[in-house]
Amino acid sequence: MKVRVRVFAALREILGKEEVEVELPEGTTVDGLWTQLVADDERLAPFTKSINFALNHDFVGKEAELSPNDEVAFLPPVSGG
Amino acid sequence: MFEIVQDILDVRTLAQTVASESDGAIATFSGIVRGTNKGKKVLFLEYEAYPEMAVKMMQRIGDEVRATWGLESLRIQHRVGRLNVGETSVVIVVSSPHRDDSFAACQYAINRLKRIVPIWKKEVFEDGEVWVEGPVETVEVS
Numbered sequence A: 001m002k003v004r005v006r007v008f009a010a011l012r013e014i015l016g017k018e019e020v021e022v023e024l025p026e027g028t029t030v031d032g033l034w035t036q037l038v039a040d041d042e043r044l045a046p047f048t049k050s051i052n053f054a055l056n057h058d059f060v061g062k063e064a065e066l067s068p069n070d071e072v073a074f075l076p077p078v079s080g081g
Numbered sequence B: 001m002f003e004i005v006q007d008i009l010d011v012r013t014l015a016q017t018v019a020s021e022s023d024g025a026i027a028t029f030s031g032i033v034r035g036t037n038k039g040k041k042v043l044f045l046e047y048e049a050y051p052e053m054a055v056k057m058m059q060r061i062g063d064e065v066r067a068t069w070g071l072e073s074l075r076i077q078h079r080v081g082r083l084n085v086g087e088t089s090v091v092i093v094v095s096s097p098h099r100d101d102s103f104a105a106c107q108y109a110i111n112r113l114k115r116i117v118p119i120w121k122k123e124v125f126e127d128g129e130v131w132v133e134g135p136v137e138t139v140e141v142s
Helices: A009-015 A030-040 A042-047 B011-016 B051-069 B099-116
Strands: A002-007 A019-023 A052-055 A058-060 A071-075 B002-005 B025-032 B040-049 B075-079 B081-084 B088-096 B119-125 B128-131
Touching (some): A002 A030, A030 A042, A030 A052, A030 A071, B002 B051, B011 B088, B025 B099, B075 B099, B088 B099
Parallel strands (some): A002 A071, B002 B075
Antiparallel strands (some): A002 A019, A052 A071, B025 B088, B040 B081, B119 B128
C-alpha cells in the first residue's frame, strides 16, 4: 500500500523534502514506518525520543496501524506562539 | 476563524470581529518576536506550520473553549514565514459577557496552542540558527 509521509522543521531539513510517498506492507504501524526511515537515514535517530505521530491530521499513538492512502506526519516538539 | 497566514497580523481588526451587544469584555493576546533569547541576539525567526493539521487543532481549541466556558467567539490567527523582531506571530481574541471568562479562555487558548498546534520556529542568530523545540511530551488528543 502507498502512504504519504510529511515532515517539518528540522526533519524536513534533514530529508531535504517536505513529503515522500512510501510503499509499505499492510498492517505497518506508524512506529514501524519511523523505524524504517531511521534505518534509511541515521540522522533521524536523535528525534526518536521526542517526536509525536500524526495520522490524517490527528495525533495518534505509535502503535496506530496505517491504511492505504493515509497521510502520516512526524512532528518534532511544537514551538509555535 | 482559525487561520495560518503569511500576512501581517492586526489584533485590533480581529477583535472587532467578536464584538457584540451581549459581550462586555474582549480579551486579546498578541505573541511578539523577541530580540533576544537566552541572552543571544535574535536577527529574525522563521515559522513553519503543518497547515491542515494546525487549523484542525486550533478548531479543537475552539471546541474546548466552547465546552468549558460556553463561548463561541474564539478566533486565532498564526503567521508563518520570516518574522522580524517586534512583529506579531500570533493573535488570539475572545469575547464574553463578563471579563473573567474571556481572560481565562484567552490564556487557555495560547497555552494549548503551544502544546498541540503543529507550528515550529527557527531562531536565526548572527552566528547560526536553531529550531526551537517545545517540551518533549506525548500529545494525546483524540
